[in-house]
Amino acid sequence: xxxxxxxxxxxxxxxxxxxxxxxxxxxxxxxxxxxxxxxxxxxxxxxxxxxxxxxxxxxxxxxxxxxxxxxxxxxxxxxxxxxxxxxxxxxxxxxxxxxxxxxxxxxxxxxxxxxxxxxxxxxxxxxxxxxxxxxxxxxxxxxxxxxxxxxxxxxxxxxxxxxxxxxxxxxxxxxxxxxxxxxxxxxxxxxxxxxxxxxxxxxxxxxxxxxxxxxxxxxxxxxxxxxxxxxxxxxxxxxxxxxxxxxxxxxxxxxxxxxxxxxxxxxxxxxxxxxxxxxxxxxxxxxxxxxxxxxxxxxxxxxxxxxxxxxxxxxx
Amino acid sequence: xxxxxxxxxxxxxxxxxxxxxxxxxxxxxxxxxxxxxxxxxxxxxxxxxxxxxxxxxxxxxxxxxxxxxxxxxxxxxxxxxxxxxxxxxxxxxxxxxxxxxxxxxxxxxxxxxxxxxxxxxxxxxxxxxxxxxxxxxxxxxxxxxxxxxxxxxxxxxxxxxxxxxxxxxxxxxxxxxxxxxxxxxxxxxxxxxxxxxxxxxxxxxxxxxxxxxxxxxxxxxxxxxx
Numbered sequence: 001x002x003x004x005x006x007x008x009x010x011x012x013x014x015x016x017x018x019x020x021x022x023x024x025x026x027x028x029x030x031x032x033x034x035x036x037x038x039x040x041x042x043x044x045x046x047x048x049x050x051x052x053x054x055x056x057x058x059x060x061x062x063x064x065x066x067x068x069x070x071x072x073x074x075x076x077x078x079x080x081x082x083x084x085x086x087x088x089x090x091x092x093x094x095x096x097x098x099x100x101x102x103x104x105x106x107x108x109x110x111x112x113x114x115x116x117x118x119x120x121x122x123x124x125x126x127x128x129x130x131x132x133x134x135x136x137x138x139x140x141x142x143x144x145x146x147x148x149x150x151x152x153x154x155x156x157x158x159x160x161x162x163x164x165x166x167x168x169x170x171x172x173x174x175x176x177x178x179x180x181x182x183x184x185x186x187x188x189x190x191x192x193x194x195x196x197x198x199x200x201x202x203x204x205x206x207x208x209x210x211x212x213x214x215x216x217x218x219x220x221x222x223x224x225x226x227x228x229x230x231x232x233x234x235x236x237x238x239x240x241x242x243x244x245x246x247x248x249x250x251x252x253x254x255x256x257x258x259x260x261x262x263x264x265x266x267x268x269x270x271x272x273x274x275x276x277x278x279x280x281x282x283x284x285x286x287x288x289x290x291x292x293x294x295x296x297x298x299x300x301x302x303x304x305x306x307x308x309x310x311x312x313x314x315x316x
Numbered sequence: 317x318x319x320x321x322x323x324x325x326x327x328x329x330x331x332x333x334x335x336x337x338x339x340x341x342x343x344x345x346x347x348x349x350x351x352x353x354x355x356x357x358x359x360x361x362x363x364x365x366x367x368x369x370x371x372x373x374x375x376x377x378x379x380x381x382x383x384x385x386x387x388x389x390x391x392x393x394x395x396x397x398x399x400x401x402x403x404x405x406x407x408x409x410x411x412x413x414x415x416x417x418x419x420x421x422x423x424x425x426x427x428x429x430x431x432x433x434x435x436x437x438x439x440x441x442x443x444x445x446x447x448x449x450x451x452x453x454x455x456x457x458x459x460x461x462x463x464x465x466x467x468x469x470x471x472x473x474x475x476x477x478x479x480x481x482x483x484x485x486x487x488x489x490x491x492x493x494x495x496x497x498x499x500x501x502x503x504x505x506x507x508x509x510x511x512x513x514x515x516x517x518x519x520x521x522x523x524x525x526x527x528x529x530x531x532x533x534x535x536x537x538x539x540x541x542x
Contacts, residue, residue, distance in 0.1 A: 222394030
C-alpha cells in the first residue's frame with residue numbers, strides 16, 4: 001500500500017513536471033481544447049436562450065373557443081372542467097362578453113368611429129374560453145375534443161368556434177418553427193461535439209506521439225503500464241483544466257464587452273440579456289461542468305492515445 | 317545464469333535472424349558477442365529482454381523460463397536485467413539524476429533511498445557534479461555512462477550492453493568499457509556485443525562469434541578479427 005501511494009504521488013508529480021517541461025507541445029493542445037470548450041459553452045448557452053425564447057412564444061399561444069350566447073352557467077362549468085381534465089391543457093380562462101368588449105375597446109382606443117359604432121350595438125362579441133396548451137405541437141387533441149357534438153352546440157356558430165383562420169396558421173407555423181429550431185440546435189451541437197472530440201483526440205495523440213520514444217524506454221526499463229500512462233493522463237487533465245478555465249473566462253469577457261459596447265439587447269432569437277443573466281446565475285455550475293468536461297476529455301483521450309504505444313511487441 | 321536451448325527466430329521464409337542457437341553463460345561471466353551487422357547479435361539480445369519471442373527453442377534467464385512468462389509479467393523480468401543501448405535511450409526531459417532515479421521509481425523505492433543510492437552509482441560511472449544536467453548537455457560518453465548507471469542502479473544480476481561503444485570516440489569507448497569491467501568485478505554477469513576489434517582483443521574474455529544467425533565460435537580468452 002505504501003509502495004502504491006509512493007508510486008501514485010510520483011505519477012502526479014512527473015505529470016506536473018512533464019507539463020512544465022513540454023510547454024511547447026502543451027500550448028497547441030490547450031489552444032485547441034480551449035477553443036472547443038469555449039464554443040461548446042457558447043452553444044449551450046445559446047441553446048438555452050433559444051429554448052427560453054421559444055417557451056416565451058409558446059406561452060403566449062392559446063386556443064380561443066368562442067361561446068354561444070345561449071350557454072348556461074352549468075354547461076359552461078361542465079365544459080371548462082372537462083377541458084381542464086385533458087392532459088395537453090395547461091390552463092383554461094373564461095373571458096365574459098363584457099370583458100371581451102373591454103379588451104376590444106382597449107385595443108381600438110384610437111379608432112373613435114369604431115368605438116362609437118360598437119357602442120350603438122348590443123355587444124356583438126361572444127364570451128370565450130382561452131385554453132393554453134402544454135405542447136403546441138399536440139394542439140390537434142384539443143381541437144378533436146371541442147369538435148365533439150355535445151360541445152359544438154355550445155360554441156358560437158358564426159365564429160366557427162375554437163381556433164380557426166389566420167390564427168390556426170400562425171399557431172401551426174410557430175409550432176413547426178419551434179420544433180425545427182430545437183431539433184436543429186440538438187443536431188448542430190451533436191455534430192460539433194463529434195468533430196471537436198476528433199480534433200482534441202488527434203491533437204493529444206500528436207503530442208503523445210512526439211514522445212513515443214519515452215514510452216518505449218520506460219517499457220524497456222520495466223515500468224508498469226499505469227506508471228507510464230499515468231503522467232500522460234495527468235498532463236492531459238492539466239490541459240483540460242486550463243482550457244476549461246480559459247473557456248469560462250472567455251465567455252465572461254464576451255458578456256462584459258457586449259454589455260458595455262453593444263446597445264442591442266438581442267440578436268434575432270438570441271436574447272443577450274437572458275444569456276448573460278443565465279451565465280451569471282449558473283456561473284459555478286457551468287464552471288464545474290466545464291472543468292469536468294475538460295478533465296474527462298483529457299483523461300479518456302490520453303488513455304486511448306497512449307494505448308497504441310504501450311502495446312508489448314512480443315510477436316513470435 | 318543465461319541458457320538458450322536450440323533457439324531460432326524466423327521473421328519470414330527469406331529472413332532467419334537466429335538459427336538453433338545453444339548458449340550457456342555462468343554467473344559473473346563477462347561475455348563478448350561479436351559479428352558483422354545483421355549477423356543476429358541484436359536479435360539475440362532482444363530475445364533476452366523479451367522484446368521478441370523466439371519462433372522455437374527455450375530461454376531461461378536468472379531462473380525465469382520465458383515459456384511460462386506472461387506478457388503482464390514482462391516488466392518484472394526487465395527489472396531484473398540491466399540493459400544499455402547503443403543509442404543510450406535516455407529520457408530527454410529528465411536530468412541525469414532523474415534518469416537514473418527513474419529505474420528505482422519504477423520499483424517503488426523510497427525517495428530517501430533513491431537520494432542515497434543514485435549519487436553513489438553516479439560516482440561509480442564518474443559522473444559526479446552532472447546530476448542536474450539534461451542529457452543534451454552531455455557528451456556521448458557521458459550519456460552512455462548515465463545509461464550504465466541507470467542499468468546498474470537496481471543491482472541486476474545480469475547486464476546486457478548492446479554495442480554501447482558504437483556511437484563513441486575511442487577515448488570515451490574505453491571509459492565505458494572500464495565501467496563495465498568494474499561492474500563485472502562487483503559480481504554482475506555482463507553480456508556485451510561490439511564491433512570494436514580493439515576492445516575485444518585487449519579485454520581477453522570469452523568471445524562468441526555469430527555469423528548468419530549461428531554461433532561459429534565460442535572461446536575463452538579469445539581475440540577477434542573482423
